[in-house]
Amino acid sequence: MAPPLMTVIGAGDIAAEIDRHRPELTEVVRAAYLVHDAGDSSNPHSSFLRFPHRDRSRIISLPAYLGGEFEVAGNKWIASFPDNTRRGLPRASATLILNDCATGYPFACLESSIVSATRTAASAVLGAQTLLGTRRARRVGIVGTGLIARHVWRFLRELGWEIGGFRLFDLDPAAADRFGAAIGSAAGAADAEIVVADRVEDAFTDCDLVLLTTVAGEPHVHDPCLLAHHPVVLHLSLRDLAPELILAAQNFTDDVDHAVRERTSLHLTEQRTGNRDFIDGTLGDLLRGRRRRDPGRPAVFSPFGLGVLDLAVGQWVHDRVVAAGRGHRESGFFTGAED
Known part of the structure; x- marks a missing residue:
């Protein structure tokens, strides 16, 4: 059995899929919350990497598994460096790795600051509509x-x-x-x-x-x-x-x-x-x-921001990008790995 392809998806393809599909993504986030509420998920506590010489900067690891209709695992690695804005750079940068739940192999790496902002916004608006x-x-x-x-x-x-x-x-x-x-x-x-x-x-x-x-x-x-x-x-x-x-x-x-x-x-x-x-x-x-x-x-x-939401949005983006024939697909990424 050959290892799976690795697909790398950049910010441009992600933004193109998210734009004009926000109502659909709100429902994706709703479905993820319901799967998590049903107990068909694993969402360990986030790990915070802090720097002794940079009090405001941090990098956070969010591993998760989301079952139900999603059946995907992965990890978001997101950096928040507020001083970046003084350099003309965005505060946050991130990647999201998606793993196949049958083999454990990673099958996608996505630029994830847009995925993270999208799931945060969708969660917020879903919460607002539900409460109001x-x-x-x-x-x-x-x-x-x-x-x-x-x-x-x-x-x-x-x-x-x-x-x-x-x-x-x-x-x-x-x-x-x-x-x-x-x-x-x-x-x-x-x-x-x-x-x-x-x-x-x-x-x-x-x-x-x-x-x-x-x-x-x-x-x-x-x-x-x-x-x-x-x-x-x-x-x-x-x-x-x-x-x-x-x-x-x-x-x-x-x-x-x-x-x-x-x-x-x-x-x-x-x-x-x-x-x-x-x-x-x-x-x-x-x-x-x-x-x-x-x-x-x-x-x-006050939503903490669950990794399962990143998985839900990231998988939705991955499936649409691959179906459209975009993203960089690397067939030999795992070739030569030891057994």
């Missing part, structure tokens, strides 16, 4: 207007969300201005009110959906009164909210054991309270109807 019960928001507040925020906006747009306005905050006001200009020039968004906020708190005011996509390592939002109007908060960067805000809200995540570690806001809240009673459930609980959002309370969705 609609694809409509009077105003959306966005804190951190970088890559992930742009991907979430594309999902909102392509899934046909009706949004009346935006409140944008970034430590770099020019970045918020550019993000606002991109939104304003998009089809169907011409009538949306777009305001660049001077303070992070202004991105919460009068917004029924708030998106947090920063690189904060410690909580910087402390006032629970910001949640008094009961918004849905997509806490994608995981470390923005002080325990006071967590305790003031209903809290949902993707996997409790994964999310309550590595000094996330949920982890800090557990350390303060000595328990996890403040966590109301997972997105899987919401999708299966075991838990419901209380509309009379704010809701915070």
